[in-house]
Amino acid sequence: MKQVSNMSDLFERLNDLKVVFRYGQKLIPIIQSIIDFMKETVPLLEDINTSIADSTNKIPKAKDQITNVTSATELATTEILDIADSISIDLDKIEKELKLLQENETKKKELWVKIKDLLKDNDGSGQLVEEYEQLDNSIAVMANFQKVFDKIKNDVYNITLSLQVQDITSQQLAAVNHLIESVRQRLSSLVMHLDETELSNMELVKIDSPDNSTFNPEAVYTKSQEKQDMADSLVNSNSSKASQDEIDKLFS
């Protein structure tokens, strides 16, 4: 009887096994499709990994280019400022000469009034005097020159004012460089996590920490006086506070 019971158990287990195999047969296509998917995905992931490593290695070049742009604009700005400086010096010289000429012309005019007075009794001089006076427009011409000089000086001043944009943009570019370096460091660590063997084949380029350059990431080129007004009010409040301290000291 015991043997019959054992056999019945065995059949039951075999039946269970048959059910498992049936399920297994159903699962095989699903597992196959997962394997196929993995086969397709792995090269894709490797491509992504290679691409990230490649991009990471290109970042130093991008940083160098930004640094070069900053240096070039710095140099150009300094050269323009040198020229503007030279123009201003020349304009000052010309203006001084012009002032001397204007003073001389004024004196000449005064003398001319006296000469004209002496000539009034001389027959025939009237027409000559009139012709001379018509030709003599030097004071008016010099006044026009002065206006032109003032305009040129103002233009030079405005050019130099606008050149401050270089300092602001160089700070903004330095901030971008800093950001790029942060991204590069993140990408480098990502590549290391994804595939260490790949990394050994593809040595990541190291960037020396940027030349101890300093920058304000929020530097803005604006002609608005708003920020300066705010600074002035803080400076003024600070100085009045200091005066109060001085008063307090007197009574301590």
Add this chain to the structure above:
Amino acid sequence: MKKIILVADDSPSIRKFVSFALAMKGFEIISAADGMEALEKLPDKQISLVITDLNMPNLDGFELIKSMRSNDQFKDIPIIILSSLAGSDEIQKGMEIGANSYLIKPFDPKRIVYEVSKYLN
């Protein structure tokens, strides 16, 4: 005799620009690329006023001002901060540690001439 102004800024164009604005008004300008260089140059000549940036390598503007104010030789020299940092914290800090004026970049050269004249004339 020309009054001497020391300009400390890591931007060559700003140093040039400040020199451009002040040299025309008859001041002699000495430049320094950072706070450290400024401290080295201070004893060389009779400096009448210092214009300093805040963000500078090696030694920043705040440290330069602190060093000057703690030194008997330089503690009375007027200091003008010239910076793109426009936050109230920086302005307050600058004034508290001993700056006399605070100008924000980009600045009007006429304003810097005015500020300098305020202390030197």
